[in-house]
Amino acid sequence: MAVGVKVVNRPGSFSQQVFLPAIAEGLGVTFRHFMKNFFLNVSGNRKKSDIATIEYPEEKKKYPERFRGLHRLMLREDGQVRCVACMMCPTVCPAHCITIVAEEAPDGSIEKRPKIFEIDELRCVVCGLCAEACPCDAIRMDSGEHAHPTYRRVDGILDKEELMSRGTSSTAVQGGVGGFWREKVAQAPQTPPSGDVAPLGAPSGPTPIADLNRK
């Protein structure tokens, strides 16, 4: 069976056949956009113009709240790493990019701590399972940063210090020396800890669940 041919008769009014009215209309649209963007840019009202460009190094797009970025290791009150080297995250990691070597903690109340904690960001598939698996709220992916470009592959591996440099203290309960900040707050309610942490039991607002030290 031959393929049928469908003849489409285009509406052939005179103004459409000479093209000029349609061309003038189209030029009008582009000209309006050009003039608006041009003059608002020159006069410094970039925000009012239609321009959608984000000039990257100077302006950065705001990522959504749950964007999974570079890992970070959270800290205890005394600045020690929260991680107890339980090996949950390297176990669950599908890319095998987390290396932990455990050692005994000098503080007797904590059993273990990581001697080496390395994440190969070049291998990481950014699935977020490590942060899900962590029982101590020690590893997080909420830094909002990309994996940085590096000249050498070895620079893509982040060590414990690097990961801790992005860390802050968590509100989650954890044992060990250094105490728990809620107890400290209860002991000295007159001097609340710095930042926007509300004292426990304060009547206003619900109990803070998220990390309040993050801006």
Place this chain on the structure above:
Amino acid sequence: MSYGSIGFEAISAIVKILFMVLGFLMPLASILTWMERRQSAMMQDRLGPNRANIGPIKAWGITHFLADAVKFIFKEDYVPGKAHKFLFMWAPIMAMAPALIVAAIIPFGPSLCWSDLWHSSGNQVCEQPIGLQIARLDVGLLFYFAISSLAVYGATLAGWASHNKWAMMGGLRASSQMMSYEVTMGLAVLGAFLVFGSLEPGHIVSQQPNFLRFGGEFSSSWGIFMQPLGFVLFLTAAIAETKRTPFDIPEGEPEIIGYFVEYSGMRFGLFFLGEFLEIVTSSAIMISLFFGGWHWDSVTDGFLASHLPNILFVPVMFFGWTVKIVLFCMFQLLIRWSLPRFRSDQLMRLGWQRLLPISIANVVATALIILVAQSWGR
């Protein structure tokens, strides 16, 4: 031409050529390469190239054309193995040179009164004028056609010499398109020729000193009011000649790749620059024919002429002419970035079946109107 000596003529001509090529055409064409990207970006709600800078001097990225030139010069100059080396080398120059040569007949300002620079020219006759036009040729526009039709050799030879089937096809498309639209262009100019009775651009410009007058002075208005259809035809044909959208099937950069596929580095840069030079010169010709050349209106021009010394009056008028040129170039860029491309058969049909009959009708109608007007006046 009773004034001056051969030496004076020669020196002033050389100065005019150097000024026109190095001081006007090349810088403007170079800046247009940046302007096109910037303007098209703004039309599409983007920002466009605004990064290039020389130290702290950024100036909206206007130095991008210098960066481009540096990049072009340092890129590998690749010549395909089976290419015809000699023609491959010459094709970009043959594509660019006509656009520069054509500029010789463009009048770009009123006469500079060499013997009396410091006084206003007013109405007195100048003893030693230097016409701001490199060559005052009586064949004028015929020279324009003769030279600009040579540009087709650049495109076609580039396609042939590359030893590449797609480049060859692009070159053939270029030659068929440019030859088809030259017919319309010639007939569009014929209408203007009937109105002005001259082919010499300087003489044509001197006949349209007023923006728009009615009644008996109507014939001193800008050419567009006397030849509106001729202008549309000429503009269409001129865009086709410069091989830009909606007539860019010879090039078709995004998909059907054209005659300069095999070119890289500065050789490609020459094609690119030649295209923009053609925009500038075709704009200049259109302004000479239809927009009064360097005239704005006899009221303002006369006021400036009688109040400014000649040495200031001439640059002011030249600046006014430059404004017209830049606006016209921007209009051509606007067209390029607004319209979609014609298919090859649509292009030929438009050229031969639509524009050609219309341009012939325009010539006939113009001739009839002039005949009636003349017999009425007598």
